[in-house]
Amino acid sequence: MAIDLEQFYEVFFEESLEGLDAMEQGLLAVSSADEADPEDINTIFRAAHSIKGGSSTFGFTAIAEFTHVLETLLDEARDGTRTLDTGAIDLLLQSSDCLRAMINALQAGNAIDTSASAPLVAAFEIMLASPNNSNDNTSVPAGPSKPATTSELSSNTHLDIVAASVDNLLSDGGDSNIDYPDDSGSTQWRISFKPEAQILLSGNEPLRLFRELAAMGELRTEANISNIPAFDQLTCDECYISWTLWLTADVSREDILEVFDWVIDECMLTIDLANTETVEQEKFVPLAAERSQPPAPEQPKPAAVPTAAPEKAIAAKKASESTAGSASIRVGIDKVDSLINLIGELVITQSMLSELGSNFDMDKLERLNSGLEQLQQNTRELQESVMRIRMLPISFAFNRFPRMIRDLSAQIGKKVELKLSGENTELDKTVMEQISDPMVHLVRNAIDHGMELPEKRLAAGKSETGTICLNAFHRGGSIVIEIIDDGNGLDAQLLYNKAVEKGIITAATELTEQEIFALIFAPGFSTAAVVSDISGRGVGMDVVRRNISALGGRIEIESKLGRGSTFRIHLPLTLAILDGQLVRVGSQVYVVPLVGIVESLQIKKELVNKVSGNMTLYRLREDNVPIIPIHQEFAIEADNTRLEDGLLVVVEGEGQKIGLLVDDLLSQQQVVIKSLKSNYKNIDGISGATILGDGSVSMILDIPGLIRRVSDRKSKQKKPAAQHHAA
DSSP states (O other), rough: OOGGGGGGHHHHHHHHHHHHOOOOOOOHHHHHHHOOOOHHHHHHHHHHHHHHHHHHTTTHHHHHHHHHHHHHHHHHHHHTTSSSOOOHHHHHHHHHHHHHHHHHHHHHHOOOOOTTHHHHHHHHHHHHHHHOSOOOOSSOOOSTSSSGGGOOOOOOOOOHHHHHHHHHHHHTTOOOOOOOOOOOTEEEHHHHHHHHOOGGGGGGGGHHHHHHTTTTSSEEEEEOOTTTOEEEEEEEEOOOEEEEEEEEEEEOOHHHHHHGGGGGGGGEEEEEOOHHHHHOOOOOOOOHHHOOOOOOOOOOOOOOOOOOOOHHHHHHHHHTTTTOOOOOOOOOOOHHHHHHHHHHHHHHHHHHHHHHTTTTGGGHHHHHHHHHHHHHHHHHHHHHHHHHHHHEETHHHHHHHHHHHHHHHHHHOOOEEEEOOOTTOOEEEHHHHHHHHHHHHHHHHHHIIISOHHHHHTTTTOOOOOEEEEEEEETTTEEEEEEEOOSSOOOOOHHHHHHTTTSSSSSTOOOOHHHHGGGSSSTTOOSSOOOSSSSSSSHHHHHHHHHHHHTTOOEEEEEETTTEEEEEEEEOSSSSSSEEEEEETTTEEEEEEEGGGGEEEOGGGGEEEETTTTEEEETTTTEEEEEEEHHTTTTTSOOOOOOOGGGEEEEEEEEEEEEEEEEEEEEEEEEEEEEEHHSSBBBEEEEEEHHHHTTEEEEOOOOHHHHHHHHHHHHHHHHHHHHHOOO
């Protein structure tokens, strides 16, 4: 029965993209280190090897062939016969981008465009044909005393392995009598290795295994070629050879087993201690169990891996599915164990309550209340545990920036160092996916606008290398992400003049420093003298604020001219559950996000002022806060229509404050957010809805949306006022 490989495509895509992330991080680590860490090179190689093997299995030939070229170069780096210099790392990073584009194309159901990979393959071939740039070319010495004449082969195809094995067998005269060097300090191991016929389809090649063994010590090989069929029956992507290997090295069985870790499920393997006498008399023979069994009846071959454009199969599948984001998430086993334990506690509590309900009387009331409290606690813990499953460390978002900063700083001739902190701070997967693009805009602007050129930094008494710090931490029920740079900072006067020049404000407008800084988020605003492909068109920063507001967050700016800037993003931990304050207006109950509340107070009449355009302000210390009567905004009847009889809930968003006039403050509680757009339609000032404990529906107020409505109203009222003043 043929296996439908299409069901595994998405897993392959996700794991390949994760592998490319690991490859990129490894390359950047090698690039920044004085001496390459072998483990980093192994990580890079393993990522490329896994992608090649998976793409071969699924029939993605273009990816497999391209990755094979990368793997060849990386194999030389692993062997120590080539160092990864700047040119090699740049080429490998470009290839990583190319592979990512190929995989994304397949994931979207499109055909792979090889026009980008062709010049990269040519560059690899030139680099591989050039002399190795390592000063040490002796990590795997050639010659008859070293393993497998195969170690000198430059090609890794199956026919090369066959030829090399035959060559090795003939060079020994078909005899296994082997003269070992006198090395009494080493252990002699006998390894029997019989790979499955399909091992090459997964990208695993015996030649690489032999090279790793050879690096441990003295290795001799003997190939059993008796199973190779006649030439007209030979299939080039099947392996017919098995080997007996003798390794003389001061290593343990576990060290040898680690070499075969990649293929342990695709071979028959035995590793035994050997002495000279035993080795001299023993030849490779099939295992006894195999010799005693009669030949198995010929079975029909399973359906081959689809080779006829698997991209078409993906496209057809994509066409029948609705477009969505990543549909899977990796969860730590500790989170799953916690969830299972909580389910067990919940079952116990439910069982106890069922027993009480079956024969209840008032004497059991205390036990009932206790059981209900336990049920409430279990439910709350279960809810928190389920939410933790969606939480991922923000390092998933941070890891994209080392490469981006390296490329951008080199492009514009600046020296920038990236520092990360708080990478293990966890954030909801959905929030993380949506905050990545705003963070990219902020970091790009920090490099292009904020960071000075090296000569200017030196003239200002700074280090020629600037620093950008990304930091994340929890604060209350939200997460705070900081993008900090030690560049030139924001020039408030320059921003003000540019805003007047572009007509965003008038010359008579009075603004605080924070309000001036907030001008950079205005659509079309830019201080760049020259438009570049990085920034300067005034597109992006307004989108940053809009996207952050859509997540229920806000952004703050701190800056000192000549010293640098800090952009601070406040976000809810999750979009599924909200910590809210319940407020009542007439018969309606609304939810105000707790993260946006500054304070609640009783209104004092002497602090209320009315301005032109029927706008009412409340003097709150140094601020004049606009008052928004909720009953007027949503056309409902309130208990109190006079300001002094109501309560004021002061909220903040997008750097501004407003006061919500309500009748009463109720309790604080977590609410599950239901989308209003998917169930009804978008409503300005409302971000969603929830169902309360009594079954009633309550609307969740959108603080940034209400503030934008007030700002628009204020701007409309200022125009006639200014015209009257001019008259």
